[in-house]
Amino acid sequence: MANASRQAAWEFWGTELKRRREDAGLTQEALGRRVFVSGGYIGQFEQAIRKPQLDVAVRIDEVLQTDGFFERMWRRLIGASPFESYFAAVAELEALATKICEFESLLIPGLLQTPGYAREVMLSATPLTSEEELDEKVSARLERAQIFKGPAKPEYWAIIHEAALRVPVGGAAQMAEQLDHLVALVRSRRVVLQVIPYAQGAHSAMSHSMKLMEFADTPPTVYTEGLFWGQLLDDSAMVKRATATYDLLRAAALSPKVSLPLIESAAESYRSS
DSSP states (O other), X not given: OOHHHHHHHHHHHHHHHHHHHHXXXXXXXXXXXXXXXXXXXXXXXXXXXXXXXXXXXXXXXXXXXXXXXXXXXXXXXXXXXXXXXXXXXXXXXXXXXXXXXXXXXXXXXXXXXXXXXXXXXXXXXXXXXXXXHHHHHHHHHHHHGGGGTSTTOXXXXXXXXXXXXXSOTTOHHHHHHHHHHHHHHHHTTSOEEEEEOGGGOOOTTTTSEEEEEEOSSSOOEEEEEETTEEEEEOOHHHHHHHHHHHHHHHHHSOOHHHHHHHHHHHHHHHHTO
């Protein structure tokens, strides 16, 4: 399903939500209370600005007694996404975020990956995938990075562990290209990037990835990911804990000014190997 037709389908989802909510005599705030989100969220669902998570779609069906309509349509739309089901909502939110703070321990964050690097990462995870499917996934990942080029680009801050610079994804030439890309993004002032050096030792968050997102008129969220799973949370207590963890990672990292020469040095090492 193409992006335009998928967006049209989400708009239909939102229109139906509004119609059936009003038929039930509920305001956005009243429905929000019953499905455990804010009334503002319900309004954004109805305008197809923000996409609900599956558990919210299920609760909407229960409250409005719609016999699984919203859950079934949600599953169809998420299934048509080029992203894994647990990540599809995150990709939608990245385009709405005013600020994104990200941490990766072993890989370059997806938003900062080159086509060749992204391809190697995806191929290593699914070595039997077809070329067509692989091309679609790589294109979808690169499309996400378009958020850096628009007038409403978010403030983006990434922290990576030094291991992400040293793991030779795709070989030396591929890594040199990827690290050169990071340097170019930093020097163009599109991103702020810090590196946690090996010398800092262990940190409790190093076995996970983390993405914090802030928005203009809705609460912030945190997304964490492991092998074949991901969790998107907007519970204020969890977001607060994640923010505190990110602050500790930032304190453990080299400054942006010191991190840049380390990335440049790693790129040069790959070029000369």
